[in-house]
Amino acid sequence: MRVLACDIPSREGDSAEVCGWVHRIRNLGGITFVLLRDRSGMVQLVYDEEPSFGQETVVRVRGTVGASEKAPGGYEIRAESTEVLGLVAAELPLPVNKELDQVGLETILDHRVVSLRNPRIRRIFEVQSELLAAFSSALRKRGFTEVKSSKLIGSGTEGGTGLFSVDYFGETLYLAQSPQFYKQAMVASGLERVFEIGAAYRAEKHDTARHLNEYVSLDVEMAFIDSDSDLMDLETEILGEMFQSLTENHGKTLEEYGARVPGAEEFQKTPRVTYDEARQILKERTGKSVFEITPEGERELCQWALDEEGVEAVFVTAFPRKKRPFYTYPEGMKTRSFDLLFRGLEITTGGQRIHRYQELLDTLPRFGLTEEGLGDYCSVFRYGCPPHGGFAIGLERLTQKILGLQNVKEASLFPRDRKRVRP
Amino acid sequence: MRVLACDIPSREGDSAEVCGWVHRIRNLGGITFVLLRDRSGMVQLVYDEEPSFGQETVVRVRGTVGASEKAPGGYEIRAESTEVLGLVAAELPLPVNKELDQVGLETILDHRVVSLRNPRIRRIFEVQSELLAAFSSALRKRGFTEVKSSKLIGSGTEGGTGLFSVDYFGETLYLAQSPQFYKQAMVASGLERVFEIGAAYRAEKHDTARHLNEYVSLDVEMAFIDSDSDLMDLETEILGEMFQSLTENHGKTLEEYGARVPGAEEFQKTPRVTYDEARQILKERTGKSVFEITPEGERELCQWALDEEGVEAVFVTAFPRKKRPFYTYPEGMKTRSFDLLFRGLEITTGGQRIHRYQELLDTLPRFGLTEEGLGDYCSVFRYGCPPHGGFAIGLERLTQKILGLQNVKEASLFPRDRKRVRP
Numbered sequence: 001m002r003v004l005a006c007d008i009p010s011r012e013g014d015s016a017e018v019c020g021w022v023h024r025i026r027n028l029g030g031i032t033f034v035l036l037r038d039r040s041g042m043v044q045l046v047y048d049e050e051p052s053f054g055q056e057t058v059v060r061v062r063g064t065v066g067a068s069e070k071a072p073g074g075y076e077i078r079a080e081s082t083e084v085l086g087l088v089a090a091e092l093p094l095p096v097n098k099e100l101d102q103v104g105l106e107t108i109l110d111h112r113v114v115s116l117r118n119p120r121i122r123r124i125f126e127v128q129s130e131l132l133a134a135f136s137s138a139l140r141k142r143g144f145t146e147v148k149s150s151k152l153i154g155s156g157t158e159g160g161t162g163l164f165s166v167d168y169f170g171e172t173l174y175l176a177q178s179p180q181f182y183k184q185a186m187v188a189s190g191l192e193r194v195f196e197i198g199a200a201y202r203a204e205k206h207d208t209a210r211h212l213n214e215y216v217s218l219d220v221e222m223a224f225i226d227s228d229s230d231l232m233d234l235e236t237e238i239l240g241e242m243f244q245s246l247t248e249n250h251g252k253t254l255e256e257y258g259a260r261v262p263g264a265e266e267f268q269k270t271p272r273v274t275y276d277e278a279r280q281i282l283k284e285r286t287g288k289s290v291f292e293i294t295p296e297g298e299r300e301l302c303q304w305a306l307d308e309e310g311v312e313a314v315f316v317t318a319f320p321r322k323k324r325p326f327y328t329y330p331e332g333m334k335t336r337s338f339d340l341l342f343r344g345l346e347i348t349t350g351g352q353r354i355h356r357y358q359e360l361l362d363t364l365p366r367f368g369l370t371e372e373g374l375g376d377y378c379s380v381f382r383y384g385c386p387p388h389g390g391f392a393i394g395l396e397r398l399t400q401k402i403l404g405l406q407n408v409k410e411a412s413l414f415p416r417d418r419k420r421v422r423p
Numbered sequence: 424m425r426v427l428a429c430d431i432p433s434r435e436g437d438s439a440e441v442c443g444w445v446h447r448i449r450n451l452g453g454i455t456f457v458l459l460r461d462r463s464g465m466v467q468l469v470y471d472e473e474p475s476f477g478q479e480t481v482v483r484v485r486g487t488v489g490a491s492e493k494a495p496g497g498y499e500i501r502a503e504s505t506e507v508l509g510l511v512a513a514e515l516p517l518p519v520n521k522e523l524d525q526v527g528l529e530t531i532l533d534h535r536v537v538s539l540r541n542p543r544i545r546r547i548f549e550v551q552s553e554l555l556a557a558f559s560s561a562l563r564k565r566g567f568t569e570v571k572s573s574k575l576i577g578s579g580t581e582g583g584t585g586l587f588s589v590d591y592f593g594e595t596l597y598l599a600q601s602p603q604f605y606k607q608a609m610v611a612s613g614l615e616r617v618f619e620i621g622a623a624y625r626a627e628k629h630d631t632a633r634h635l636n637e638y639v640s641l642d643v644e645m646a647f648i649d650s651d652s653d654l655m656d657l658e659t660e661i662l663g664e665m666f667q668s669l670t671e672n673h674g675k676t677l678e679e680y681g682a683r684v685p686g687a688e689e690f691q692k693t694p695r696v697t698y699d700e701a702r703q704i705l706k707e708r709t710g711k712s713v714f715e716i717t718p719e720g721e722r723e724l725c726q727w728a729l730d731e732e733g734v735e736a737v738f739v740t741a742f743p744r745k746k747r748p749f750y751t752y753p754e755g756m757k758t759r760s761f762d763l764l765f766r767g768l769e770i771t772t773g774g775q776r777i778h779r780y781q782e783l784l785d786t787l788p789r790f791g792l793t794e795e796g797l798g799d800y801c802s803v804f805r806y807g808c809p810p811h812g813g814f815a816i817g818l819e820r821l822t823q824k825i826l827g828l829q830n831v832k833e834a835s836l837f838p839r840d841r842k843r844v845r846p
Contacts, residue, residue: 002647019647019809020613021613021807022807037613038613038615039566039613039614039615039616040566056806056807057807058807058808058809060647085647085778085809085810086778086779086804086807086808086809086810087779087780087781087807088805088806088807089780089781089804089805089806090805090806092806112608113608113611113612113799113802113803113806114806116608116609116612116613116614117612117613117806119613122612122613122614125568125570125614126568126614128569128571129568129569129570132569132571133559133563133569136556136559140556143462143463145548145549145552146552146555146556147548147552147836148551148555148622148639148818148836149836149837150637150836150837150838150839151574151622151637152637152839152844154844154845164589164590164591165589165590166587166588166589166590166598167587167588167589167590168587168626168636168839168844169626169628169841171844173844175589181846182836182837185535185536185539185846186539186836188536189536189539189540189545190443190444190460190461190462190539190540190542190545191462191539191545191548191549192461192462193462197620198621198622199571199574199621199622203591203592205592213591214573214574214575216571224425224442224483224508355508355509356509356510357510357512358510358512375845375846376536376845376846379536379846380536381509381512382511382512382513383479383511383512383513383515383536383537383540384444384445384479384480384481384509384510384511385481385509386442386481386508386509387508387509395571413570413571413572413573413605413609414572414573414605415573416573416575416591418592421575421577421591421594421596422577422798422799423604423608423798423799423802
C-alpha cells in the first residue's frame with residue numbers, strides 16, 4: 001500500500017512503500033541520498049550503493065522509515081527494494097529541481113510538459129484549482145446554478161470582430177467570446193442565478209503580458225438586482241471567500257511566491273469610483289490631463305486605492321455609454337457598469353443589462369446594430385425578463401495577480417497566443 | 424427585502440415582497456388567483472380585481488401572507504401592490520405552464536429560451552448542475568486537481584478524422600475531441616491525479632438520439648494504478664456519490680421524472696465482463712452469433728446485469744486492441760480498457776495508457792502513426808512517466824439516463840448537431 005510523502009512522518013519505524021519522481025541525487029561516497037517527489041511533497045531515500053536510475057525516473061521504493069535530523073522534513077527511508085516504473089529517455093530540456101529564474105518564459109512554455117514538473121510552477125495550477133472550487137462553492141451556497149453553454153455560435157454579441165471562425169460541416173460558425181447571450185437567457189428562463197466556468201476566445205492580435213487568445217472565464221449572471229451595486233457587492237463577497245480559501249489551504253505556496261491575498265474584511269473596503277472620478281484622481285496624481293484610463297492609469301488607480309484604503313483594488317463605475325457594449329444598462333450618457341482593477345490589472349468587467357425588449361430595440365440603431373443581425377439575442381427579452389446583470393472574472397489574470405506573476409501566460413497551462421499553438 | 428416562494432410558509436401574517444414570473448392566471452369572477460414562479464418554486468397571489476398583466480410577465484408584488492387550504496403549498500399572498508418589471512411583447516411559441524408531451528423535440532429546442540421556462544425542463548439542468556458539483560467534490564476529496572486545458576489543438580490524438588477546423592490567424596487548428604494529451608501530460612508532470620470539466624467536439628455526421636457534436640466531458644486521469652481495475656473502482660465510487668447527492672438534494676425532481684438512481688451499495692455490484700464474455704452473454708440471450716456489440720447489444724447487456732445483479736449497469740472490459748486507440752495499454756491481443764454501460768447506453772470509455780516511451784514508439788507503426796504526426800504527444804513519455812489511466816463520462820448522456828430522457832439533446836442546454844447551430 002503506497003504512502004504519500006506527506007504521511008511519512010507518521011510511519012516512523014515502519015516499513016513503507018513510496019512512489020514518485022527522482023527529484024535529486026546526491027552521492028556522498030559510500031551513501032547516496034535521493035529526494036523523491038510525489039504530488040504531496042518530497043521524501044528522502046537513502047541508498048548504501050549508488051542506484052542506477054537518473055533524475056526524473058519514476059520509481060516505487062520500499063524501505064524502513066527513520067527519523068533523521070538532516071533529512072528534509074525530518075524523516076527518511078532506508079531503501080530496501082526499488083522498482084523502476086518509468087524510464088527517462090532523453091535529456092531534460094530545462095532543470096526541474098532548480099530555480100528557473102534564468103530560463104525565459106518562451107522556453108518554459110515551449111517545454112510545458114517538462115516545466116510543469118518544477119514544483120514551483122506546478123503550484124500555480126494547484127492555486128488555480130482551488131480558485132475554481134472556491135468560486136463554485138461561494139456561488140452555489142447563494143443559490144446559483146452552474147450551466148454549460150455552447151461555444152459554437154452563429155454571431156457575436158460583442159460585434160463581429162475578434163472572432164475565430166470554425167468550419168462546421170461546411171457552414172461558418174464562431175468560437176464564443178463570452179457566454180453573454182446564454183447566461184442572460186438562463187436568467188430570463190427562471191433559473192435567476194447562474195454561473196459558468198468555460199473557455200472564451202478572442203481573435204485579437206495583441207501580444208502583451210495581459211492577453212490570451214483563449215482563456216477561462218468565470219461568468220456570473222443574476223436576476224432581480226436593483227443596480228450594478230448589487231453585483232459589486234456579490235463580487236466582493238465571493239472574491240473575499242476565494243482569497244480566504246487560498247489562505248487556508250495554500251498558505252505555503254503564497255509564502256513561496258511572496259504573495260499575500262487581501263483578507264475578506266480588507267477586501268470589503270475596495271473603493272468604488274466613477275469613471276470621471278477616476279480620471280480626476282489620475283489627473284491629480286500625475287498632473288496630466290487624462291482622456292482615457294490606460295493600463296498605466298489602471299496601475300496608478302490601484303496604487304491610489306492602496307494609499308487611501310489599504311487595499312490594492314478599485315471598482316471603476318459609470319463608464320460612458322460609448323465605451324460599453326450595446327446591452328449595457330444606460331443612465332443618461334453613462335452606464336450601470338464597472339471594471340474591477342486588482343493590483344494594476346482589470347480582472348473583471350460587469351454591469352447591469354437592458355432587460356426591456358422595447359428599450360433594447362430602441363438602443364440598437366445607436367450602435368449600428370439590428371435585431372436580425374444579433375441572431376437570437378433579442379428573443380430573450382421578448383417574453384418577460386427581470387432586471388439583471390452579471391460579470392466575468394478572467395481566471396488566468398486573477399491567478400497571475402494573486403501570485404505576482406509577470407505574464408498572464410504563466411497562469412495558463414497550455415496558453416494560446418498570436419504565435420503559440422502548441423504544445 | 425425579497426422573500427423566495429419556498430420561504431413564504433414561515434411568513435404567515437407578515438407582509439412580504441415576492442418577485443417572479445406570472446405562471447398562471449385564474450379569474451373566478453370577483454377574485455383572481457395568480458401563480459407566481461421564482462427559482463425556488465411557486466406561490467399563489469390573490470387579487471380582488473383582475474390584474475392587467477399577462478402570463479410570463481415579470482412582477483414584484485407586496486402583500487400579506489395568509490394560510491389557505493386551497494393554495495398550492497398551503498399559503499397565499501393577498502396582493503397589495505404590484506410593479507411590472509418585465510413586459511411580454513409577443514405570444515409564447517409554446518406553453519410554459521402545461522405538459523409539453525404534445526410538443527416535438529425540435530420545437531422545444533428551436534425555442535429553447537422559452538422552453539427552459541417550463542419548470543420540468545429547467546429541472547433537467549438543476550440536476551446537471553448537481554452532477555457537476557458532486558463529480559468535482561468526489562474527486563477533490565481524493566486528492567485530484569482540477570485543470571483547464573486548451574481546446575485549440577494542432578492535431579488529434581484519436582486520429583485526424585472527426586475534427587472541426589478553426590481558422591487561427593490564418594493557420595488551421597482543430598477543436599479538441601478530448602483532453603487526452605493534456606490530462607496525460609498533467610499526470611506525468613507530477614500532479615498525478617487530475618480532472619477536467621470541459622467541452623469536447625466530434626465532427627461526426629451522426630444524427631441519433633445518442634450523439635451530440637459538442638458535449639461536456641467529465642475527464643479523469645490518475646497515476647500509479649496497477650491496472651484498469653483501479654479506474655473502475657474509482658468510477659464506481661464517484662458515480663455512487665453523485666447518485667447519492669441527487670437523492671439527497673433533488674428527490675422531488677427524480678420523483679417527477681419517475682426516475683430512480685442506484686444506491687451507492689447497489690451500484691457497487693455493477694458487474695465487470697470481458698468483451699468476449701459480453702458477446703457470449705448476448706449469444707446466449709438472443710440465440711444469435713455476435714460479432715460486434717451494437718447499441719441493441721448494449722441495451723441487452725444492461726438488462727442482463729439487471730436480471731443477474733439487480734443493477735442496470737455493466738463494465739465491459741478487455742476490448743480487442745484494434746477497437747481501441749493506439750495509446751491503450753495492451754495485454755496480448757486485448758487491452759486494459761473498458762466501457763461503462765448504464766441503462767443501455769455507453770456513458771464512459773476508459774483504460775490504462777501505455778506509459779513507457781519505447782513501447783509507445785514500437786506501437787505506432789501498427790496503427791499507421793508516426794511520432795512526428797502526433798505532434799507533442801510522445802514527449803509526455805520521454806522524461807519518466809508513471810503507470811496511469813483514466814476515463815471520461817459524457818455529462819449529457821449521464822443526465823439523460825438518470826432522468827430517462829428519450830434523446831441526449833434534451834440534456835444539453837443549447838445542443839449542436841449536424842443541422843442545429845442555434846440558438
